[in-house]
Amino acid sequence: MTNYELLARQLEALLDTRDWLTNAAQTCAFLMQEVPRLNWAGFYLQRQPETLSLGPFQGKPACNPIPFDKGVCGDAARSRATQRVDDVHAVADHIACDAASRAELVVPIMVAGHVWGVLDLDSPVEGRFSEEDQAGIERLVRIFTDATDLRAW
Template sequence: MSFTSQTLSGSKPEQYGQLLAQARGLMHGETDRIANAANLSALVYHALPDLNWAGFYFYDGTELVVGPFQGLPACVRIALGRGVCGTAATTRQTQRVHDVEEFPGHIACDAASRSEVVVPLYKGDTLIGVFDLDSPKVGRFDADDQQGLEAIAHAFIETLP
């Protein structure tokens, strides 16, 4: 089966609704987290403008380890509590960073990244990892982006056994 990303239209919340429907279609009936993370990374990376990285870090019991992504090679391991990803994982709260250069302890995997949003992935009380998006534009992500990406992350978590 091949899948082609459809052009998103309407307001930003409407576009995220369309993207969520595409994401659910891609993951329908699939429980493998690597397969779903790979497809979601590609879908989001190609559907949303002004991204230079979109992907997942999975918790291995000790730290976050890079998973499927789109973009330049990334940091392989991130300690809990470090950087935007580690902070999202430990606080259980989405981190939306207007300018990464102003985030204390930001880890610059790609020097071109200027803003970032990281959604923590929890199934119940169990940390699965984080869903991370970077942009070369300061202020790229707003509240609509955060809500839309949280909904996509929630759909991903629902596929896990």
């Protein structure tokens, strides 16, 4: 079981700048190091309308770009709601960047009512993400957004 209370305190201490790029890179590295059974952790950013572009990440090379109408990341951006998928291979429009990925958790990041981007976590373990994981990762995303000046990018 992951201790998200401890991870929250550690991430708060780690993010000691307001710079979005530094904090995004640090957050990805932290998640890959501290959250078990991940094979990818990264940000996709909305830099063009209805499209997510690859941002800082840890893991194998990734798909880019991702339209809002495709895949789990697109669903999260379009719906502005966290997507937790036990088996990505059962999702008709899943974008398979790494065939080893089985489960996915994607949290949208909102700034002033607009989609800034998403945090995407992949796991090679089917059913990897529980409700507790979702709540814990959503809290870590809030720590990232509170620590970071997302309007300055």
